Amino acid sequence: MKRRNLFDVLGPGLVTGAADDDPSGVGTYSQVGAQFGYSMGWTLVFGFPLLASIQSVCAQIGATTGMGIAQNLRQHYPRALLQAVVVLLLVANIINLGANLGAMAAALALLLPGPIMAYVVGFGVLCVFLEVWLSYAAYARVLKWATLSLFAYVGVVFVADVPLWQALKGMVVPSFTFDREHAMALVAIFGTTISPYLFFWQAGQEVEEQHRRHVKPLMVSPRRAGAELKRIRTDTLVGMGFSHLVALFIVVATAATLHAHGVRDIESAAQAANALRPIAGDLAFALFALGIIGTGLLAVPILAGSAAYAVSETFGWTVGLDRKPREAKAFYGMIALATMGGVALNLAAIDPMKALYWAAVVNGLLAPPLMVVTMLIAQNRKAMGRLTISRRLAIGGWLSTAVMALVAAVFLLS
Template sequence: MYYDTVRPDPGPDPRKDQSAAPSGTAVLDSAHTGDIVGALGTIGLHDTGRRGSWGHRLRTLLVIMGPGLIVMVGDNDAGGVATYAQAGQNYGMKLMWTLALLVPVLYVNQEMVVRLGAVSGVGHARLIFERFGKFWGAFSVGDLFLVNALTIVTEFIGVSQALGYFGIPNYVAVPLAAVLLFAVVAGGSFRRWERFLFTLIAMNVVMFPMALLAHPKLGTTAQGLIPQFPGGLDSTLLLLIVAIVGTTVAPWQLFFQQSNVVDKRITPRWIRYERADLWIGIAVVMAGAVAIMATSAFVFHGTDLAGQFSDASGVADGLRKHGGSTLGALFAILLLDAALIGANAVGLATTYSLGDTFKKRHSLHWKVSEAPLFYVGYALLIGIAATVTLVSDDHVQGLITQGVQALAGVLLPSATVFLVLLCNDRPVLGPWVNSVRQNVVAGVIVWCLVLLSLALTAATFFPDLTTTQLETGFAAGAALGLIGGILVALRSRQESRIAAAEAAARLRAADRGGTVAPAPLDKAGLKALLETERMAWRMPALSTLTRPKFSPLRKAGLITLRGYLVVAVVLVIVRIAQLAGGN
């Protein structure tokens, strides 16, 4: 049944061996099974009640809500605030179209990890290791650890800049934030942690008065939805666009949300509510991004600071100078809030993956003494990032902040490719595998990300490339992707029809005592049978699954993508160094 009152979180039973998964499932940590214990209520493990009224559904959503909202708001972290402010200060609202195009990317990517988490019961890193082997697992987790460590540094830079605005020195602000972040996570209560995050998320309400104080113009804002390349398409603009992509759709989100769905004990029955949670989070993150971009765009328009972005601290000071002390203070509060949420989520994404990799306890339901690797890893990440922030100067911090977002954008295609492969892995997802439509959309997203990365590479190698030449390259790449997409869609449609027929046969056989009925089902009957199978499906223990074999063509494609991304990462670093030198 559904519990309207909030019951105490009993936590996991410490007498259970976390390595002993429940019979027939892949769950690695015993804390990942049990009641759904959310910030706003509890749903029993064996709850099968029907949600007939809107009120009942709303109460259920409030309990389920969390992973999608947190991962999206965490996306507007300190680096995100700085990147959106840079876009507004240097280009006005002319890059707002990038945010609109990222909405479907956000949903498609994160909806896939929702399904993976709820159906498999294990984290993203664990699935990559088990289904693709140690070689590809090490690459994926290695990328994650590197970018996440740098990302957490940017969060502490944001804390330093935000509290510095109010006169709190760096050597006080950074250690204080580090202690707070660890104390909240190490409490041994998932509910307490989620309530703290909800409190921080509620502080995002300051974005509305902040944007209104900037006196935005509706017409100018709407024009920003038209795709355009202000000043021409060059490596500087491309780097910023890649940074917007990287900060809005970051690889750490995939790992965090899947693990958080598992940690909250969400099962396939509740996927529709988690999808709603995700849409709520997307609405919040888009509103915040537009508000930040509009604030810097309209306040700095026509001033000496237009086109002169330095860092988030410079934005706060500039807003105070040209918009008033209240506007500057609201921006600093939003920056601090974003940094704390981001550091928490990115740190947990990393240590969740650490537990998945080494098969150790990794849940917020455990206390420090019960899951030492999980909490020690989190503490080390926070401690190292705080130390780097304290010993680095403003110039180095600015380079890290700009570079880490671009690196995330460049590495995103690789992470998305593995995500799509997992969501087409029938032994893992069974009837929850991607549909043909989902594969087409996911393929378009991956290819667009690759083209964007290729354009940045070309513009860095050949700085004299014109806007027309780059646009021609985009058009040629889009045509090539269209041809490949049609071929993939045709193959996926054939596989989907075969799988649907097999599933219907199994269900009819089960209903008729093992005798398959010869009469074909109509569309409605087949849909009902498939839905029945979906609700009952959970991924079997990973040790019982045969690892998929890569065809030579697929293996060559993955190796090519990996090799290219290594080159692209180097070129991003080169471009950041060039910008540091004033080129």
Template sequence: MGATRGRRLRLAALLTVVGPGLLAGLSDDDPAGITTYSVLGAKFGYQMLWVLLVSTIALVIFHDLGLRMGVVTGQGLTGLVRQRYGVRIGAFATGALVVANVGTTCAEFAGIAAGFELFGVSRYVSVPCAAVAVSLLVIKGSFRRVQHVLLALSAVFVTYVVAGLLAHPDWAAAARGIAPTMPLTRDAIALATATLGTTLAPWGLSFIQSYAVDKKLTLEDLRYSRLDVVTGSALTGIIGFFVVVACAATLHATGHTINDAADAADALRPLAGSLAADLFALGLIGAAFLAASILPLSTAYSVSEVLGRPAAVNDAPRDALLFYGTFTAVTVLGAGLVLVPGAPLIAILVLTQVLNAALLLPLLVLMVGVARDHALMGSHRAGSAAFAVYAVTIALIALCVAALAYLSVG
């Protein structure tokens, strides 16, 4: 009786802190993420599954840091960067985040367009409807409502697990894929770097921190919040795993090549049945919608934070004009670019990925700098052991990027 009661209390405490970790993690499995995982599976089969494991660990480490920084300081990432490094670096980081986030939002709406087109719905219908739905949700909804809808939306990721199972993967081969081996070719390194980059995204880092601030989590909540971060990151990895497995068992086995996630859904139809293909497409739409809500939100948090303006989903629009203005501008720009006939979409998406990758390393370094700052973090300042973990992770990502740069030039 007592034990059950204790467990129930712990569960209740966990449920009140759930959100930042799950949403920031799962929104990393956006169309760009699914595309990367699909290509990883289609090209290399099960061999590079271990990259997902490494990415998931990096995700846990830095999302946990972001959340802790938010809870300890009560401030978002860009605000802290401004306070620690001055207004120039703060403005530069925010500017880069805004540009990268508009591009990424555009990628999410492109994912919505592609997903619906698989079901025969025109993008001129699906994209405006999605943009309006996202805006109404955040502008009209309270924090609690927004969180409930977004968490419910995350359930759509189950479709990837089912699609993966329907593809009848070779589990023994998948297990061997956890061992870190890879061909040292430009393609393989590029995909490994892309997987790291798409899982650990700059906007995810700024989102988790600001969202934890907006949720008003306390130091006491941190213990449970860590579980939220680990669950969110683990689910992100597991979903990625099933996407890779689905593509490895079918597309790789038959030698198909694909360019994006919509291709993958289409190619799955004759190989794994139309249910698997439909589920894959449905997952793509849900994932894109989730990320299309979170990206403008993340941008609005970052811009408001750096200028020190209120940033809370509970605020009425007229009390937080900058917050909601940024949110709307990013949504309209992202959705609009997808609808402009003849817009260089591919170029925008590629440049966005490059910008996100280029932004990630400096942003991680700034984060660690803040985490080490005694004046800001007080007794929760990152110690030398934690610093070593951050440094090794950053070095690993830097190594991937350097290897890719070397192979690209050479």
């Protein structure tokens, strides 16, 4: 068998991890860095194995069953549960789409002054066009190369004056004060990092990869399981590691610039970019703003696509980015509808930070029960055959679920 290079092995996990650092995530990490400096960096180090575990579970479900999360829910659990999950996911995704499109437009307006609403519409139309009309093979390559935009945030750190020892201490020494501000920051970080749309997307992309490579689900061809599960582990670990590393760079960059100069309140990713200019110079400002646009171009199609997977699988519609538009009209229609819903939110003049707040509420409440159901599917022999997840991955998945349940409880109490 031909040996595959690392870039060929990387796919759904890398793209999913990169999409986790969307403009709304950039805004969250910027606020944490500006408000608390380096002291909350440890949460991202702690969160890495949690996210990697649950995303590996989702990827294995897709690869093993040949079906997405919603389709597995449809087959093995009450329909009312599926409908509730999909409605909440759709609401959260559309709100996130609106916030991300608004952030991208605001970032572009910083670099190229112009009408923000025109930029919002332009980004929405561009994302729908690429997702609908590009072949899956070409689109997958576009998404993988788009992950390079995240290196903009690495560049910001190198043009800022970072006290290395203080930054490393924040990453490895837990520091937490039991007050409302720290509790909300904790919820914001975990709610931004472990989001339900990532579950649906990565499982769906594993199914897409099977169609692209013309191979059967692992439960049908178990001889391939060893190599495929190894690929999934590598892809997911690298993807989620990349995601958390970039998030750390954003926290460090804003801590070294904004926090160090007394700027403690950041309400958007674009505001973070603008605030960097007088402190860290034009290059840091430009890199940060370009990073927001690049991550948005990566995240918007994934938010819309995960919503389309969930809704289409619920109703039994034909799904797949490898399908021609005429073969999956409803699926592609949902991608366009979800994206245009995000555009419409910007027309409604809804406060983007309030929109993100309510998206976090929905995501935070949706994640724990969805993770419970996902773990049950992954350990269900009727769904997975003999390829149920390993004991080590089960421990990691259930630990992730318990932490998210605790985070949701902290959110409700705070």
